Amino acid sequence: PNNQQKWHVYSASVKPLSNARQCYTVEMCMTTLDKSCASVFYNTNSCSASSMTESSGIRNILPESRICDFSFDPCGYSMNSLEEDAISTIHVTPEDGFSYASFEAAGYDLRAVSLEQLVKRVLDCFQPREFSVAVHCDEGLDIESIVGPAVAEGYELHQKSFEELGEGGFVMYHQFLKSEGCGSRSILQCYWK
Numbered sequence: 001p002n003n004q005q006k007w008h009v010y011s012a013s014v015k016p017l018s019n020a021r022q023c024y025t026v027e028m029c030m031t032t033l034d035k036s037c038a039s040v041f042y043n044t045n046s047c048s049a050s051s052m053t054e055s056s057g058i059r060n061i062l063p064e065s066r067i068c069d070f071s072f073d074p075c076g077y078s079m080n081s082l083e084e085d086a087i088s089t090i091h092v093t094p095e096d097g098f099s100y101a102s103f104e105a106a107g108y109d110l111r112a113v114s115l116e117q118l119v120k121r122v123l124d125c126f127q128p129r130e131f132s133v134a135v136h137c138d139e140g141l142d143i144e145s146i147v148g149p150a151v152a153e154g155y156e157l158h159q160k161s162f163e164e165l166g167e168g169g170f171v172m173y174h175q176f177l178k179s180e181g182c183g184s185r186s187i188l189q190c191y192w193k
Contacts (some may be wrong), residue, residue: 024110025136026118028103030128037127038094039164041074052077057125061118062105083108092126101126110135119152131155135136152176 034103040056049069053059058079059067065081065088072078086107093100119133131152155176162172163186 023106023138024108025106026062026104026108026110026115027134027136028119028122028131030101030122030126030131031099032129033092033094033099033101034127037090037125038096038099039124041071041077041092041094043071043073045118047071049079050075052081057121058090061090061121061125062086062108062113066105079184101128123152130158131176132159132173132177134171136169136171138169151154154179 009053039057040052048070052065052071053069058069062081062083065083065086067079067081069077069079075094076159077090077094079088079090086105086106088105090104091102091124098178105118108118117134123131127153156179158177160173162170164170
């Protein structure tokens with residue numbers, strides 16, 4: 001409870017246009033990245049931003065998007081992409097001890113692009129120990145019909161929040177921690193966890 005993340009949302013509300021299509025924003029913040037995954041984002045003589053995009057799996061997140069990527073010296077990565085009216089961006093700081101990655105997408109129709117699959121593809125690239133995901137929508141609707149149960153395999157839900165915003169919009173926030181698992185330890189340790 002003393003280590004809970006804070007997520008600040010600033011919202012301005014206007015009545016949506018009657019013919020405007022639904023707009024979603026998905027944001028993921030990931031910390032303590034897997035060392036092997038993070039190592040891809042170190043700039044070496046044989047490494048380029050495009051090779052980082054491919055070898056990390058970022059190209060597979062939204063495969064139809066046009067990507068503009070950049071690598072930093074000695075390490076780090078940034079990417080912006082376009083796909084019709086939708087955009088996405090990724091930023092990576094791979095240094096051990098404070099590794100971090102962020103992913104944001106806006107303009108995708110979450111009824112057509114599965115949020116569960118999107119989250120899974122992002123997690124496959126970074127395998128963080130901890131991550132949060134926030135979904136913003138400009139109109140009210142049955143969120144469960146779009147995002148499902150918001151469960152990520154190998155992670156446990158640590159925090160969740162749902163806030164309605166003015167004029168029918170909402171923001172949903174979930175924080176997950178990597179499951180420790182029991183391995184070959186005592187069954188009782190898992191049972192009493």
